[in-house]
Amino acid sequence: MNIRHLEYFVILSDELHFRRTAERLGITQAPLSLGIQALENELGARLFHRTKRAVSLTEAGMALLDDARAVLSRLEHGKEAVWQTVSGEVGRLRVGFTNASSLAPFFPHLIRQYRTSWPKVSMVLSEISSSLQLEALEQRELDVSILRLLPNAQVNSTIVCTPLLQEPLLLALHSGHPLAKAEQVSVADVRDEAFIVYARKAGIAVSEQILQLCAKRGFVPNVVQEVQQASTMIGLASTGLGVAIVPAPLATIAVPGVVFRTFTDLDATTTLYVAHRFGDANSRVRQFVNLALDIVQA
Known part of the structure; x- marks a missing residue:
């Protein structure tokens, strides 16, 4: 399942308006519509009722919404965890x-x-x-x-x-x-x-x-x-x-x-001396070494 299409679905579920959703995503309405159609085709179910005046969730769309939010939330949490680890914010x-x-x-x-x-x-x-x-x-x-x-x-x-x-x-x-x-x-x-x-x-x-x-x-x-x-x-x-x-x-x-x-x-x-492995990508090591040098040179 395309994560980007899932994001389109969640934001459109919030806005229930294609133009406002496209503006929030920073895209035009055409790729938004294509993304929603692709998601519907993959799932084999219509997710939105569309008329010229309104957009609303179908029963299938309502069934998907909570899980879709949870998937995007877990993905965001995973990205944050990776960033914190790489930046040296967490870890050992x-x-x-x-x-x-x-x-x-x-x-x-x-x-x-x-x-x-x-x-x-x-x-x-x-x-x-x-x-x-x-x-x-x-x-x-x-x-x-x-x-x-x-x-x-x-x-x-x-x-x-x-x-x-x-x-x-x-x-x-x-x-x-x-x-x-x-x-x-x-x-x-x-x-x-x-x-x-x-x-x-x-x-x-x-x-x-x-x-x-x-x-x-x-x-x-x-x-x-x-x-x-x-x-x-x-x-x-x-x-x-x-x-x-x-x-x-x-x-x-x-x-x-x-x-x-x-x-x-x-x-x-x-x-x-302060010692570490050559080329170690661990940001926590770099932070510790730099702090040690700053303190003794202060």
């Missing part, structure tokens, strides 16, 4: 993020503003390491990620990584440690210290960065404890078990007995 957005990135000042602002701007989008947040985020993006298990990369990392060509912001790395240590008295320290100053680090098997990019920083100074950290969570790292630093090198946002974890010191080394930094 799966966002990956690292433990430390959730503590960065921009992160809660980003999530809150996105949810406010697109309230009909279902946002699924997943805390996951950077390396696993890249895998999840490739496997289409995530739509967009906030992550870190190793210097000179080889990323799959299907993934686009855009720098968001660069953060300093800080030294976390017990307040009674001799280096706690210094306002600034260098990476070389911790050569002989015991280290608390992220477990390498966890795939946390910043832990590899720290190993590279130390290697450039000619030493391998003396690791006394591996951990899975940033809060555990800071908590163990408070015991005096060892020192930890952490992204700056972790300084927001207030644990008694822990102080943070800035490194003088210019390369003691880490970069956060």
